[in-house]
Amino acid sequence: MSILQSLVHVLLACTMPPLLLGVIGKTKAAFAGRVGAPLLQPYYDIAKLMRKGSVVSRTTTWVFRAGPVVGVATGLLAVALVPLGGEQALFSFPGDLVLFAYLFGLGRFFTVLAALDTGSAFEGMGGAREATFSCFAEPALFLGLLVLVKRSASTSLSTMLGAHWHGEAASLVLVVVSLFIVLLAETCRIPFDDPNTHLELTMIHEVMVLDHSGPALGIIHYSASLKLFVLGALVVRIAAPRTGNVWGDWGVLVGGMLGLALLVGAVESMMARLRLRQVPSLLVAACLLSAFGIVLIAR
Amino acid sequence: MGLVLAFQALLGRMFAPWNASWQVPLGALRIAVDPLSAFFLVPVFGVSLLTAIYGYAYLGTDARPTSKRVAAPWCAFNVLVGSMVLVLVARQVLLFLVAWELMSLSAYVLVVFEHEKEEAKRAGWVYLVATHLGTSFLFVMFLLLSKHAGSFDFDAFVTMPRVGAGLSAVVFACALVGFGTKAGVVPFHVWLPEAHAAAPSHVSALMSGVMIKLGIYGILRVVVLLREPAFWWGPLLMVLGLTSSVLGIALALGQRDMKRVLAYSSVENMGLITLGIGLGLWGVTSGRPHIASIGVASSLLHIWNHATMKGLMFLSAGSVLHGTGTKDIEKLGGLMKRMPRTAIPMLLGAVAMSGLPPLNGFASEWLLYMGLMDGATSAGRGTGVALFLTVGVLSFVGAMAMFCFLRLIGVALLGEPRSAEADHAHESPRWMTMVLAVLGLLAMSLAVFPAFAVHLARPALAQVVGASVSSKLSTGGLRELGAWNAAVMAALLLVWALLWFLWRNAPVASDSTWGCGYPSPTARMQYTGRSFSHTLSEGLLPRAILPHRLEARPKGVFPIPSALTTESADPVTRGIYEPLFRRVGRSFARLRWLQQGVTHLYLLYIVIAVVLALAWVSLPSWLRS
Numbered sequence: 001m002s003i004l005q006s007l008v009h010v011l012l013a014c015t016m017p018p019l020l021l022g023v024i025g026k027t028k029a030a031f032a033g034r035v036g037a038p039l040l041q042p043y044y045d046i047a048k049l050m051r052k053g054s055v056v057s058r059t060t061t062w063v064f065r066a067g068p069v070v071g072v073a074t075g076l077l078a079v080a081l082v083p084l085g086g087e088q089a090l091f092s093f094p095g096d097l098v099l100f101a102y103l104f105g106l107g108r109f110f111t112v113l114a115a116l117d118t119g120s121a122f123e124g125m126g127g128a129r130e131a132t133f134s135c136f137a138e139p140a141l142f143l144g145l146l147v148l149v150k151r152s153a154s155t156s157l158s159t160m161l162g163a164h165w166h167g168e169a170a171s172l173v174l175v176v177v178s179l180f181i182v183l184l185a186e187t188c189r190i191p192f193d194d195p196n197t198h199l200e201l202t203m204i205h206e207v208m209v210l211d212h213s214g215p216a217l218g219i220i221h222y223s224a225s226l227k228l229f230v231l232g233a234l235v236v237r238i239a240a241p242r243t244g245n246v247w248g249d250w251g252v253l254v255g256g257m258l259g260l261a262l263l264v265g266a267v268e269s270m271m272a273r274l275r276l277r278q279v280p281s282l283l284v285a286a287c288l289l290s291a292f293g294i295v296l297i298a299r
Numbered sequence: 300m301g302l303v304l305a306f307q308a309l310l311g312r313m314f315a316p317w318n319a320s321w322q323v324p325l326g327a328l329r330i331a332v333d334p335l336s337a338f339f340l341v342p343v344f345g346v347s348l349l350t351a352i353y354g355y356a357y358l359g360t361d362a363r364p365t366s367k368r369v370a371a372p373w374c375a376f377n378v379l380v381g382s383m384v385l386v387l388v389a390r391q392v393l394l395f396l397v398a399w400e401l402m403s404l405s406a407y408v409l410v411v412f413e414h415e416k417e418e419a420k421r422a423g424w425v426y427l428v429a430t431h432l433g434t435s436f437l438f439v440m441f442l443l444l445s446k447h448a449g450s451f452d453f454d455a456f457v458t459m460p461r462v463g464a465g466l467s468a469v470v471f472a473c474a475l476v477g478f479g480t481k482a483g484v485v486p487f488h489v490w491l492p493e494a495h496a497a498a499p500s501h502v503s504a505l506m507s508g509v510m511i512k513l514g515i516y517g518i519l520r521v522v523v524l525l526r527e528p529a530f531w532w533g534p535l536l537m538v539l540g541l542t543s544s545v546l547g548i549a550l551a552l553g554q555r556d557m558k559r560v561l562a563y564s565s566v567e568n569m570g571l572i573t574l575g576i577g578l579g580l581w582g583v584t585s586g587r588p589h590i591a592s593i594g595v596a597s598s599l600l601h602i603w604n605h606a607t608m609k610g611l612m613f614l615s616a617g618s619v620l621h622g623t624g625t626k627d628i629e630k631l632g633g634l635m636k637r638m639p640r641t642a643i644p645m646l647l648g649a650v651a652m653s654g655l656p657p658l659n660g661f662a663s664e665w666l667l668y669m670g671l672m673d674g675a676t677s678a679g680r681g682t683g684v685a686l687f688l689t690v691g692v693l694s695f696v697g698a699m700a701m702f703c704f705l706r707l708i709g710v711a712l713l714g715e716p717r718s719a720e721a722d723h724a725h726e727s728p729r730w731m732t733m734v735l736a737v738l739g740l741l742a743m744s745l746a747v748f749p750a751f752a753v754h755l756a757r758p759a760l761a762q763v764v765g766a767s768v769s770s771k772l773s774t775g776g777l778r779e780l781g782a783w784n785a786a787v788m789a790a791l792l793l794v795w796a797l798l799w800f801l802w803r804n805a806p807v808a809s810d811s812t813w814g815c816g817y818p819s820p821t822a823r824m825q826y827t828g829r830s831f832s833h834t835l836s837e838g839l840l841p842r843a844i845l846p847h848r849l850e851a852r853p854k855g856v857f858p859i860p861s862a863l864t865t866e867s868a869d870p871v872t873r874g875i876y877e878p879l880f881r882r883v884g885r886s887f888a889r890l891r892w893l894q895q896g897v898t899h900l901y902l903l904y905i906v907i908a909v910v911l912a913l914a915w916v917s918l919p920s921w922l923r924s
Contacts, residue, residue: 093783095665099780106657119812125826128834143687149672214805215798215805287691
């Protein structure tokens with residue numbers, strides 16, 4: 001991959017994520033018949049938080065402050081492993097898909113620990129839910145990626161996502177749907193979690209970060225959008241066609257990401273949240289879809 | 300004490316050279332070190348040295364109400380270490396069995412160290428029964444082998460004529476039960492959580508870090524001795540391994556006792572090791588040398604990794620017990636502030652145990668994933684799909700392990716103290732925390748240099764899967780992974796430093812935790828371990844693994860005091876072993892008329908037995924003449 005493309009990769013990965021949140025917000029506003037906040041509102045929010053001071057609970061230790069740090073660091077590392085527009089990611093090696101999945105695990109580990117570090121019952125509840133659902137989201141993510149492993153006979157994300165699909169439409173659809181469900185779950189969108197809810201008891205992700213404030217909260221918002229961006233890139237790379245032209249592919253990716261944000265916004269506007277007990281069922285359904293994909297493609 | 304330590308260190312140095320091999324023929328005592336033994340000797344010496352240092356402080360400064368004599372446990376400790384070494388170097392059936400038995404018995408003495416407690420007594424009893432049943436299978440196995448080879452020497456086994464399919468099946472099955480019991484593979488794991496929880500912590504670390512690995516050593520040794528694995532060994536081991544890991548971690552979720560959580564997590568990890576060996580054997584029999592070497596290499600790497608991180612976890616749990624006097628996670632909390640020198644290594648250990656980067660648990664789990672995925676891509680349709688689903692289950696196990704350790708760390712170390720004991724926790728002596736730091740550093744270095752560890756394991760690998768096969772293993776991927784682990788560590792530090800620098804002047808106010816409008820939260824309002832795992836273990840997992848509720852409700856005009864206790868008994872114990880042993884006990888009860896308690900009668904039995912034995916010996920020759 002050329003230096004120019006690497007530069008674009010880094011720039012896009014660092015600057016585009018909050019825009020996706022803006023698009024989602026605008027879409028939801030459009031569905032509700034409102035004007036909505038400006039597209040760039042997430043950037044303003046993050047910038048405002050970065051300038052603020054913060055309040056830290058007396059109960060907490062360094063683990064509480066490590067939560068956002070690990071979250072953003074693992075997100076940035078993961079984005080280096082996913083190919084965006086170019087043929088290759090910034091870094092790739094055989095087996096990087098396991099590292100990719102486990103980097104999210106590491107981020108989650110410290111986010112939940114930071115929540116438990118405050119000693120608040122609400123945050124403990126959020127942490128427990130996050131950890132519980134990840135037990136089902138993680139196999140779903142793995143099984144989805146395994147379809148690609150089987151197709152490309154490779155365990156590196158760059159090769160897996162670089163290969164073209166020929167006449168395996170059924171598996172393709174299954175895998176895209178399954179990974180889209182995983183994306184919604186991992187980024188805590190409706191129907192799994194409502195990022196705009198106002199009652200602590202019903203939250204998952206937002207309640208875990210109740211005690212974070214100021215710059216830490218800004219970083220958390222940014223990492224959340226980064227996670228959406230990384231997983232979105234995965235889905236878009238599988239679903240979107242390749243133009244064959246280098247910069248055309250980058251265009252397709254950016255367009256695809258915006259389209260994905262529209263789709264997430266549409267899902268959020270049209271669906272209600274699931275009851276907490278039904279969440280695992282949906283994730284298991286995603287696992288099954290991918291498992292069928294594997295069966296279809298294995299021959 | 301110091302002498303003992305020095306002696307151990309010396310031994311460690313003496314044995315450490317790889318491929319060191321010498322023979323001491325002394326009657327039936329045949330001893331040799333080959334790469335496979337040497338590979339297992341390293342954790343035996345390393346972990347026992349560290350646990351001995353730790354144990355010195357742990358037992359020495361323990362303020363017990365009744366000053367307990369520690370000489371006997373120390374003697375047993377040394378016997379345990381010595382017999383483990385002997386098991387590894389023994390090259391003769393009798394010597395091996397004696398060493399094996401010595402190891403089991405000395406461990407028993409250590410388990411019942413706190414014999415005034417009901418828990419320890421029961422644990423010791425379960426352990427003693429389990430280990431002896433296991434050993435009896437080993438007797439059968441070795442007798443069959445010796446009969447076939449015509450000698451009790453391991454060397455003779457290597458040169459013996461090819462073992463028939465039937466005999467090798469029986470031998471392998473016996474080895475699986477006998478060694479599997481020691482390794483704690485489901486369904487032979489029931490002794491493990493009991494014994495590990497009851498033993499003093501440094502002994503638990505030694506048992507979990509090293510002793511149960513000798514079960515794996517036994518299985519590998521038998522595979523080496525039988526030379527040609529049958530096609531069904533690999534899949535059987537994989538199924539057993541996967542069952543162990545799922546059941547082990549699912550049971551770990553609900554435990555309140557810190558050390559039981561760790562013990563069940565050992566069951567899970569032994570399952571992963573078994574899974575890797577199974578994958579390797581499948582690779583051997585299906586002619587996939589690449590997969591064979593990756594599978595066994597992942598197991599070997601995980602053996603070292605698990606010895607380090609589980610040693611670390613048990614020792615830090617012991618340190619918590621030392622500092623607070625309880626190992627019930629619902630009574631702990633707030634220890635990150637009160638015992639930082641214990642809590643930070645423990646947190647590291649938890650990251651490693653969850654198989655997360657950038658620590659060593661991730662390296663071996665990654666290798667296992669690679670082996671499974673490569674195997675699945677190259678295999679035919681049915682096997683391929685099965686292996687892909689195995690990867691899916693493995694990721695489920697990984698996520699549950701993360702859940703389990705989040706709960707352990709989050710509830711026991713973070714938040715506000717949940718009891719007065721935890722509030723008044725004191726940091727453990729320097730000697731103990733120093734050992735923890737050393738183990739933490741070891742875990743980090745194994746994470747950065749996994750390729751080097753696998754390189755050291757290569758001769759042992761060649762012994763198991765054959766030299767031509769093991770040469771196919773490339774450690775290139777692992778080297779890259781090690782570099783990535785280092786990169787992740789560096790990135791975390793870098794981001795932290797950067798953010799700290801950017802906001803060093805930002806105003807920070809200190810206040811109490813936001814209680815959603817409630818102004819005076821107390822420690823009792825925190826989320827507990829039970830509530831943390833409630834959704835997962837009580838809503839989603841099978842009911843069989845739920846804790847039992849024992850309730851005494853108040854009733855009548857003068858109500859009795861009510862009580863509510865929960866106990867989480869092992870479903871395998873409850874469902875299989877208890878009914879089985881009851882039935883066996885009943886059928887033996889029918890023989891009770893033989894035991895009259897009259898001395899004359901017993902004398903008669905002896906006479907009859909002697910006459911019969913004489914007849915057995917002399918009748919054939921008499922008939923011939």
